[in-house]
């Protein structure tokens with residue numbers, strides 16, 4: 001099969017992903033599914049992995065590697081213990097490929113926190129290819145009304161946005177700030193609106209600001225340095241917010257978000273970064289958020305089916321992966337690029 005393979009960590013400008021013909025994966029375990037891939041989203045974390053930014057976290061743990069962790073495909077073969085998924089069914093795989101099925105996190109329905117999890121496109125082969133093996137217990141069926149290209153981003157930015165928005169406790173009469181409007185933020189804006197919140201979006205990219213307005217943000221405040229200018233504008237327009245969610249990978253954005261919420265307010269951080277100053281006596285609540293559980297995934301797919309949630313995508317050929325990632329690095333992708341084999 002055709003795949004874009006990473007053999008060596010290198011800057012994306014040197015086109016480290018090579019188009020190769022590799023063996024089609026085969027069913028090994030009883031719960032395995034063989035999927036013929038129809039779409040795979042291109043994520044900023046793929047870029048971090050390829051360029052070696054996450055070597056300190058042991059990522060990637062193997063080379064050569066097929067990256068890609070928001071994957072939709074059609075089931076072409078099943079292991080002998082598969083009961084709930086049928087041949088021909090269309091399903092999605094999220095970054096959380098599989099967990100240990102026995103730790104306290106798994107038993108509490110928080111399997112995204114499992115310490116012995118497999119990660120799609122990191123510890124197991126991912127979706128920049130024509131076929132992939134998935135696990136029956138960790139895939140989510142996709143309704144016919146959502147095509148594969150629009151479904152794929154639900155499986156990483158979608159679930160990331162959904163879980164973080166829920167953690168921010170959105171409600172009618174409450175305001176929520178969304179810091180960073182890309183693949184994740186553009187969905188978070190819409191999901192927070194579905195809960196009836198007033199949504200204040202912020203970004204430094206002009207394209208993203210236009211996108212936020214188009215998707216129904218109640219207000220858009222341009223993020224700028226120095227931060228004081230931004231906070232002043234926000235105070236003038238909105239006062240302090242009930243909650244804020246950070247998807248912009250920047251310590252400055254995290255700091256600004258903490259300063260943007262009321263005393264006792266909630267700040268949800270969905271990126272790696274550090275907190276420079278924590279105002280203890282303001283009793284603010286800081287929560288981390290990472291992807292989500294299988295239940296979150298199924299709930300989000302249902303929400304996407306039953307609402308007018310718009311997944312903003314551009315479709316590109318699998319072979320274009322290097323070029324797409326280069327554009328992502330320069331913030332030239334409007335919301336989400338999706339590779340089609």
Ligand SMILES: [Zn+2]
Pocket residue numbers: 043044045046069070095156157
């Ligand atoms: Zn991702």
Ligand SMILES: [Zn+2]
Pocket residue numbers: 099100101102103104105106113114115116117
């Ligand atoms: Zn576990």
